[in-house]
Amino acid sequence: MPELPEVEVVRRGLERWASGRTVAAAEVLHPRAVRRHTAGPADFAARLAGRRIGPARRRGKYLWLPFGEDGFSVLAHLGMSGQLLIQPPGTPDEKHLRIRIVFEDAEGGELRFVDQRTFGGLSLHPGEDDAEGLPDVIAHIAPDPLDPAFDEAAFHAALRRRRTTVKRALLDQSLISGVGNIYADEALWRSRLHYERPTATLTRKQTAELVSHVRDVMNAALAAGGTSFDSLYVNVNGESGYFERSLDAYGREDEPCRRCGTPMRRRAWMNRSSFYCPRCQRAPRPVPATR
DNA sequence: ATTCACACCTGGCTGC
DNA sequence: TGCAGCCAGGTGTGAA
Incomplete structure (x- = not known):
């Protein structure tokens, strides 16, 4: 099960393979995967298009990718069985593929959220004026023990x-x-x-x-x-x-x-x-x- | 205010 | 062999 170390490995992967790239289009294949995005799947996909992904952040088991221009972030939780994968062009869809994010530089592969049990998901949130840029919906999550802010x-x-x-x-x-x-x-x-x-x-x-x-x-x-x-x-x-x-x-x-x-x-x-x-x-x- | 039980979900495994 | 039922468990919600 993904706990902090597994999520941190994913964060580093996102930092390496997704940060700095611009989203061309997003496709939600299972609405439950964006259930925390209250405006719904179509809104999720529409608002992601054209955004440039900033540095990958993490607190506890939550990950988020800020979009510098307008203060929005895409927040991710892997739940019990979620995976975030960068797949090369032409890779067949996984059985439990829930969300596909295609980049403008498509030759660099696409970002996929794959989740068998659908406890995890992605959602979009306004960035906070909080210096950490912590999305407001996870304001109740305490710092983790690897965070210098842990008290x-x-x-x-x-x-x-x-x-x-x-x-x-x-x-x-x-x-x-x-x-x-x-x-x-x-x-x-x-x-x-x-x-x-x-x-x-x-x-x-x-x-x-x-x-x-x-x-x-x-x-x-x-x-x-x-x-x-x-x-x-x-x-x-x-x-x-x-x-x-x-x-x-x-x-x-x-x-x-x-x-x-x-x-x-x-x-x-x-x-x-x-x-x-x-x-x-x-x-x-x-x-x-x-x- | 704090604590707690429960729903959510599906594939793999166990036992009849 | 087939199938029912159990198990894995993080989080949000609502009840106590």
């Missing part, structure tokens, strides 16, 4: 204030962005924290270690995902790529913990799975009843 003290304060558990907090994009189920489990394993640990009990040091592990695992994944990147592909197949072999927690039910050898466990949790080591990541003690 660890504010994150810790928010954790202490919240009445929630640590994995829920990691997946809450308004507290910290870019983390999904896979990297949440990896960071918790590295931090020896149980997913149901109440955030209000975390010490400053534990928060610092957790953030540090989130950064480390993302950087390691980014390094692995970046290797296959120097092709005409904007890349990314929605999988963790080479990094999948390096996972310590996610998907390792019944396999030995790489630290202590105890069989890893899987628990159904919030309509998904949590993988953890029952020895390294002890369940929190129940909070004693107060009277």
Whole structure:
């Protein structure tokens, strides 16, 4: 599933293969792929035509491409299965091709949004006067841990204030962005924290270690995902790529913990799975009843 | 205000 | 062999 490292690989691909080019025409093949564009598919296509694409930006799992002239951006989210591909001229349509963007320099290939499950999509938004140029619809998305703007003290304060558990907090994009189920489990394993640990009990040091592990695992994944990147592909197949072999927690039910050898466990949790080591990541003690 | 459950979607896999 | 049902899970929405 595309989480921050996968999305960043796509961003770099867009920067390399789409930025600076001018859109000739856009074609929406599935209306659901532009459902967040409230003015509809025809408006989406019409307003994209003739625009010159600026530098590719990212916050958390969102990507956007600004059009310098009039302050609009095309915002993208890959959802569960979305791909942004630059395909050479003549490439047959993918089964789940949803949006095609043709450039004036057609020989350089076209940009395609391909998405099996259609959880992802593209939309157009006015740019903000915000210095970051952040589209207003993602103003609620917190900086991600690789962003210099990420504020660890504010994150810790928010954790202490919240009445929630640590994995829920990691997946809450308004507290910290870019983390999904896979990297949440990896960071918790590295931090020896149980997913149901109440955030209000975390010490400053534990928060610092957790953030540090989130950064480390993302950087390691980014390094692995970046290797296959120097092709005409904007890349990314929605999988963790080479990094999948390096996972310590996610998907390792019944396999030995790489630290202590105890069989890893899987628990159904919030309509998904949590993988953890029952020895390294002890369940929190129940909070004693107060009277 | 905060927290939480749920809908959305389809291909691959499991089990009968 | 065929088919029903489950599973993957990020996000927006609306309810509690």
